[in-house]
Amino acid sequence: MTENTGTRSGAALVGESADEPMVRVENLHHSYGxxxxxxxxxxxxxxxxxxxELVALKGRSGSGKTTLLHLIGGLDRADRGRVVIDGTDLSALGENELLELRRDRIGYIFQSFGLIPILTAAENVGVPLRLRRADPRERDERVALLLALVGLADHGAQRPAELSGGQQQRVSIARALANHPALLLADEPTGQLDAQTGLAVMELLRAVVASEGVTALVATxxxxxxxxxDRVLELSDGEVVEH
Structure with missing residues (x-):
């Protein structure tokens, strides 16, 4: 039996409540080759x-931070162990259910911004809502709200090439929030920015977590x-420790 969210099969549910963590990672193993x-x-x-909460994930280059984010976000499958998001065991989901989960429950923010060059900032933010076939009026209202939230209310008509790196990352944050995700995953979101701009983007993420009520895991x-x-996790030798 499938719930009306379209993302959770009866087999996948393990129970959820306010006391349940948003994400539970258990004995995760993954190898290449x-x-x-x-x-x-x-x-x-x-x-x-x-x-x-906003949790930072640190670790040296090549330590597996991106791999871990991909497994949590359902972009790849673990060799062993499991990931449970908001009560849903990802290992129990088929490919279509994973696709719906990624579309409706998870927002992604990438180091390279990932914006579509020919679209305006507003159109980029609206892409997830178009994929969900949201009502045009609802979509436009959500896009306007998000651009204002990230401080770009007056830049909606500009294309990525007309924006600074920091502004492009703000657009990507707004896009990641379009479908009201429960979880934000950010992979080195300030890696292409100077120190001052990177700090401003991280402060924006801090504010977004509070205003939108999402959980965020930020690799940096x-x-x-x-x-x-709120907390710092370190990935070292394939294991995660808290500082």
Whole structure:
């Protein structure tokens, strides 16, 4: 039996309540390659993300941060272990259910911004709503609200090439919020920005978590940004430890 959200099958549900964490990662293993040349990115990683918190994930380059985000976001499947998001066990979902989960419940923010060059800022923000076939009036209202939230209310008609790096990342944050996600995953969102702009973007994420009530996991190697997080997790030798 499938719930009316379209993303959760009866087999996938493990129970959810206000006391349940938004994300539970249990004994996650993932490798690339086989045999002697295999690279073990994750070796039993386990942790939880509570609802409404901003958590920073740090680790040296190549430590597996992106791999972990991909597994949590349903972009890849683990070799062993499981990821439970808002009561839904990802390992119990088929490809179509994973697609719906990614579309409706998870927002992604990338280091490279990922904006469509020929679309305006407003059109980029509205892409997820178009894919969901939202009512045009609802879509326009949501886009306007989000552009205002990220401080770009007057830049909706500009294309990415006409915006600074910091402004492009703000557009990508607004786009990630379009479908009211429960979870935000950000992979080095300030990696292409100067220190001052990167700090402003991280402060914006902090404000967004509070205003939108989402849970956010932000991978970063910038020590200046770690102080803005509620908690800091470190990925080292394939395992996650809390600081």
């Amino acid at each position: 086989t045999g002697a040349v295999a690279v073990h990115a994750l070796r039993g990683a386990s942790f939880e993300l509570r609802r409404g 190697h910038d020590p200046q940004l770690l102080g803005l997080a």
